Amino acid sequence: MCGGAGHLWCELLMESRSLLRPLPVKGVPGLPDMEVLSAHITLRPFRTRAEWHAPVLTEEEEKRLRASLVQPLPGLADHYDLTPTDARVADALMRNARISLTELAGELGFSTATAGRRLTSLLERRVLRLRTVVEPALLGRPVEARVQLTVHPAGIETVGTALSACPDVRFCAAVTGRRNLLADVCVEHEAALYGFVVDTLGALPHILDSDVEIISHFPMGTSVTHDTP
Numbered sequence: 001m002c003g004g005a006g007h008l009w010c011e012l013l014m015e016s017r018s019l020l021r022p023l024p025v026k027g028v029p030g031l032p033d034m035e036v037l038s039a040h041i042t043l044r045p046f047r048t049r050a051e052w053h054a055p056v057l058t059e060e061e062e063k064r065l066r067a068s069l070v071q072p073l074p075g076l077a078d079h080y081d082l083t084p085t086d087a088r089v090a091d092a093l094m095r096n097a098r099i100s101l102t103e104l105a106g107e108l109g110f111s112t113a114t115a116g117r118r119l120t121s122l123l124e125r126r127v128l129r130l131r132t133v134v135e136p137a138l139l140g141r142p143v144e145a146r147v148q149l150t151v152h153p154a155g156i157e158t159v160g161t162a163l164s165a166c167p168d169v170r171f172c173a174a175v176t177g178r179r180n181l182l183a184d185v186c187v188e189h190e191a192a193l194y195g196f197v198v199d200t201l202g203a204l205p206h207i208l209d210s211d212v213e214i215i216s217h218f219p220m221g222t223s224v225t226h227d228t229p
Helices: 059-067 084-095 101-108 112-124 153-164 190-201
Strands: 042-047 143-151 169-175 181-187 207-214
Touching: 042 153, 084 101, 084 112, 101 112, 143 153, 143 190, 153 169, 153 181, 181 190, 190 207
Parallel strands: none
Antiparallel strands: 042 169, 143 181, 143 207, 169 181
């Protein structure tokens, strides 16, 4: 939540492109009380939240951790058609990301080895990505902000690539609209956010305009009330 009371940022994954166009007019299905103030379509992700990690590991620790991951295949295709079995594996993991290979095999009616090969194939092709969602505040970065940039078209790739390499940036994407580059930033304190704006954004060419809004989080079940005198 950012930009004032009642303003929410949401990331939507739509089943088809045809559902994107009426969104600003018709709102979000199933949420009749929500008014869509603006909507952007992601054109090019530079860094996803799944790819971000807080800079708390040593270089050697990070190297060892990355070496244990399933490596993507070279020359990935732009599109893969999921088989019914692929879809069942993905659905099982979306329902329970902590499921063991033995449990996955039992649910799908495979051997454990076959379930492992199916899962590895999806990970290698980047059809499926495993993500651990961590609260940045627990890693010493309680200040989160959404940065909206207007970048000259000639510089979108340069600015996006530079921001994606910055450890303070956990998400960055080129989008449609006047604000054509979005970035989510998490830092230690407000002074560090000021430093990011001045030192990081200020050093990048092609940025024509920017907005920075602090993101606030409200735990589930928390209500906000205002007393009337």
